[in-house]
Structures are given as C-alpha cells and as structure tokens.
Amino acid sequence: MHNTILFCLFFFLPAAQPITSKLDEGWWAYKDVVQGSFVPVPSFWGLVNSAWNLCAIGKRQSPIDIETSHMIFDPYLTPLRLNTGGHKMGGTMYNTGKHVSLRPDKAHLVNISGGPLGYSYRLEEVRIHFGSEDSQGSEHLLNGQGFPGEVQLIHYNQDLYANYSEAAKSPHGIAVVSIFIKLSENSNAFLNRMLNRDTITRINYKHDAFLLMGLNIADLYPDTTRYITYEGSITIPPCYETSTWILINKPVYVTQMQMHSLRLLSQNEPYKIFLSMSDNTRPTQPLLQRCIRTNINFSKQGRDCPNNRALRPQYRGNMKGTRRGSSGVVSA
Incomplete structure (x- = not known):
C-alpha cells in the first residue's frame, strides 16, 4: 500500500516531476525490494518512464x-x-x-x-x-x-x-x-x-x-x-x-x-x-x-496437422514432485 501511494504521488503531483531526472537504465526490479524506496517491478516498467512505454503498450513483447x-x-x-x-x-x-x-x-x-x-x-x-x-x-x-x-x-x-x-x-x-x-x-x-x-x-x-x-x-x-x-x-x-x-x-x-x-x-x-x-x-x-x-x-510422427495438441517437443517443464519431470528428457 505504501508503494502504491508513492507511485500515485510520483505521477499526479507536479512537485514530483523533478524525480524523473534521477531515472536511469538500472532503476527497475523483478520483485519487491525491502529497502524503503519504490523500485518498479515488471507491472510498473512501462509506467514510470516514458522511454520504457513499450513495456506496457507493446504488441510484440517477450517472454511468452x-x-x-x-x-x-x-x-x-x-x-x-x-x-x-x-x-x-x-x-x-x-x-x-x-x-x-x-x-x-x-x-x-x-x-x-x-x-x-x-x-x-x-x-x-x-x-x-x-x-x-x-x-x-x-x-x-x-x-x-x-x-x-x-x-x-x-x-x-x-x-x-x-x-x-x-x-x-x-x-x-x-x-x-x-x-x-x-x-x-x-x-x-x-x-x-x-x-x-x-x-x-x-x-x-x-x-x-x-x-x-x-x-x-x-x-x-x-x-x-x-x-x-x-x-x-x-x-x-x-x-x-x-x-x-x-x-x-x-x-x-x-x-x-x-x-x-x-x-x-x-x-x-x-x-x-x-x-x-x-x-x-x-x-x-x-x-x-x-x-x-x-x-x-x-508430420514425421504420422500426424498431418502441425497444430495438433498432442505434439510434444523434446523436453518438458519441471513437474513438482516427479523425478522424471525434474531431470529427464521426453523424446518427441
């Protein structure tokens, strides 16, 4: 809640505008930090700096x-x-x-x-x-x-x-x-x-x-x-x-x-x-x-449609609690 208040002040109070001059390329984070200061996490990346607006409005963003x-x-x-x-x-x-x-x-x-x-x-x-x-x-x-x-x-x-x-x-x-x-x-x-x-x-x-x-x-x-x-x-x-x-x-x-x-x-x-x-x-x-x-x-596996849901690449994500999921390769 405290971070949200800081964020709102940053955007809507004219007196807060000079803060933008302190922005730099490293002023962002992946997750909340417990240091008492606001550092933008991914959901804020495109909002805190106009040069980063693609992070919020882009149509070809990664990862997927x-x-x-x-x-x-x-x-x-x-x-x-x-x-x-x-x-x-x-x-x-x-x-x-x-x-x-x-x-x-x-x-x-x-x-x-x-x-x-x-x-x-x-x-x-x-x-x-x-x-x-x-x-x-x-x-x-x-x-x-x-x-x-x-x-x-x-x-x-x-x-x-x-x-x-x-x-x-x-x-x-x-x-x-x-x-x-x-x-x-x-x-x-x-x-x-x-x-x-x-x-x-x-x-x-x-x-x-x-x-x-x-x-x-x-x-x-x-x-x-x-x-x-x-x-x-x-x-x-x-x-x-x-x-x-x-x-x-x-x-x-x-x-x-x-x-x-x-x-x-x-x-x-x-x-x-x-x-x-x-x-x-x-x-x-x-x-x-x-x-x-x-x-x-x-199609080499006998399937005609490349969009068949049964198709499997040569690996899978880790499955919690299964040994096979954590270290094995699943062949296509």
Missing part, C-alpha cells in the same frame, strides 16, 4: 508461453550456424544484481547466422535466469510449465549496426538464442565452468566480476538443429521490440548443487541485506497476432 498447439512448421527454417573462427573465447562473468552475466572479450568474436536470421549477429552477452524453486526460473514457458532456469545468448546485428546499443533499438537488431535449463547429476561443460564452486563464489555480491578464459561456446549448445522461433522484444526495460527469439529444442543441464549456488547469489552489495537473485524473470506476455514457427517436423 510457447503453446505447442500454436506452432507452425516452416520447412524453410534452416539450421542455425555458429562461427567461432575455430578459437576459444574469454569473458568476464558479472553479478549485475539482476543476472549472472558473461560478457565475451573482443579478441575472439562469436557470430551466429542462418536459421530465421537474414544477417550475421555477434555475441554480446550470456545471461542466466533462474528460480527459487525447481518449477520456475525460466522466462519462457512451455505449455504453461516453467523450467528451473533459462540461458539467453544475446547477439546484435553486426551487418547493420556498430554496437549493441544502436542495434537494440533498431529493426532486426537483436537475436537471442534461448536454452532451457534442467537438473541432472551431470552439468553442461560450458555451464560447469561458470557455476562450479571455485567460480560462482567469486561473484556472490552485486558488482563482483571474475575473468574466465578458454571457453568453448559450442559446448553450451545442445546437440540438435531443431528450434522454435518468433519475433519479440528485449525482456528488460526499455523492452524494444527488435528481437528474434530462437528457442533450442533441447535443454542443457546443471546439478542441484549448482542451482543452489545460484540461489545464494545476492542482488545487493555485501554491506546491504541479502536478497537472493533468484526469480529474476519477467512474466509472460500476450502472443497476440504473432506466429510461432518451428523446424520440428511433427
């Missing part, structure tokens, strides 16, 4: 709930192409207070092309979303079900734009490869480098950073050429609708201990109260008139 009954098979969707130049990469891992973020160095560039993309896109950031419980943590949902986490590889269009900032607000600017995270006894080789105890404990608090070398980004990609794609937005303010999303049709795995380590990361500096970074997800947004395309050819 991927309903397999709405997917359309597109035979012209070719496999995604990953180009590392044959080199491993280095990068700096950050606790941003909102995400675990890995930003590659500029010495060895990583590019993607092909698939639904008409241009070449350069890797800008690897971002991890995760939940406080195993049944939530992914931004995208699959038939209404969440996963413990989601890895997002964020790229910008290097053919048309000079940098990420320019591309983010421009047509065909961003391509995000999204991979759901599930739990297993063994960890994905790339994520294991980021989430092993010696590494993850280096970024316990906001602004902590740690340099990693010798990373092979190809290790992060599951062994499949199948994916789901749609046109959407960046999932943080200012919610620009410039993103092509590519959701890989197989998950990657982390261990229960690594997921626990993620949940022990603080969104605050060490001298402030501990607030877990978990549940750093934006709620799903309406699909509206958009198409969800896929190169998963369900």
Whole structure:
C-alpha cells in the first residue's frame, strides 16, 4: 500500500516531476525490494518512464508461453550456424544484481547466422535466469510449465549496426538464442565452468566480476538443429521490440548443487541485506497476432496437422514432485 501511494504521488503531483531526472537504465526490479524506496517491478516498467512505454503498450513483447498447439512448421527454417573462427573465447562473468552475466572479450568474436536470421549477429552477452524453486526460473514457458532456469545468448546485428546499443533499438537488431535449463547429476561443460564452486563464489555480491578464459561456446549448445522461433522484444526495460527469439529444442543441464549456488547469489552489495537473485524473470506476455514457427517436423510422427495438441517437443517443464519431470528428457 505504501508503494502504491508513492507511485500515485510520483505521477499526479507536479512537485514530483523533478524525480524523473534521477531515472536511469538500472532503476527497475523483478520483485519487491525491502529497502524503503519504490523500485518498479515488471507491472510498473512501462509506467514510470516514458522511454520504457513499450513495456506496457507493446504488441510484440517477450517472454511468452510457447503453446505447442500454436506452432507452425516452416520447412524453410534452416539450421542455425555458429562461427567461432575455430578459437576459444574469454569473458568476464558479472553479478549485475539482476543476472549472472558473461560478457565475451573482443579478441575472439562469436557470430551466429542462418536459421530465421537474414544477417550475421555477434555475441554480446550470456545471461542466466533462474528460480527459487525447481518449477520456475525460466522466462519462457512451455505449455504453461516453467523450467528451473533459462540461458539467453544475446547477439546484435553486426551487418547493420556498430554496437549493441544502436542495434537494440533498431529493426532486426537483436537475436537471442534461448536454452532451457534442467537438473541432472551431470552439468553442461560450458555451464560447469561458470557455476562450479571455485567460480560462482567469486561473484556472490552485486558488482563482483571474475575473468574466465578458454571457453568453448559450442559446448553450451545442445546437440540438435531443431528450434522454435518468433519475433519479440528485449525482456528488460526499455523492452524494444527488435528481437528474434530462437528457442533450442533441447535443454542443457546443471546439478542441484549448482542451482543452489545460484540461489545464494545476492542482488545487493555485501554491506546491504541479502536478497537472493533468484526469480529474476519477467512474466509472460500476450502472443497476440504473432506466429510461432518451428523446424520440428511433427508430420514425421504420422500426424498431418502441425497444430495438433498432442505434439510434444523434446523436453518438458519441471513437474513438482516427479523425478522424471525434474531431470529427464521426453523424446518427441
């Protein structure tokens, strides 16, 4: 109630207008913070700053709930192409207070092309979303079900734009490869480098950073050429609708201990109260008139209609209380 009153004063009293000059790109949150000051959660993102109005009124917002009954098979969707130049990469891992973020160095560039993309896109950031419980943590949902986490590889269009900032607000600017995270006894080789105890404990608090070398980004990609794609937005303010999303049709795995380590990361500096970074997800947004395309050819299973509700991708969300749901892959 107190936050609501502050919000109303902010908008309707002329004397409150100078506060807008204090707004900055980081002045937003995923969930309520107990620090006595108002910080906008997702339902307020599009209201507190006119530059963020797409968060409230946009028609192509992300993330979404991927309903397999709405997917359309597109035979012209070719496999995604990953180009590392044959080199491993280095990068700096950050606790941003909102995400675990890995930003590659500029010495060895990583590019993607092909698939639904008409241009070449350069890797800008690897971002991890995760939940406080195993049944939530992914931004995208699959038939209404969440996963413990989601890895997002964020790229910008290097053919048309000079940098990420320019591309983010421009047509065909961003391509995000999204991979759901599930739990297993063994960890994905790339994520294991980021989430092993010696590494993850280096970024316990906001602004902590740690340099990693010798990373092979190809290790992060599951062994499949199948994916789901749609046109959407960046999932943080200012919610620009410039993103092509590519959701890989197989998950990657982390261990229960690594997921626990993620949940022990603080969104605050060490001298402030501990607030877990978990549940750093934006709620799903309406699909509206958009198409969800896929190169998963369900007709090979003897079904004629690509919109048949019985169709299943190669994974499912975590089912609470079922062992199969928390660590197994369901074959299509």
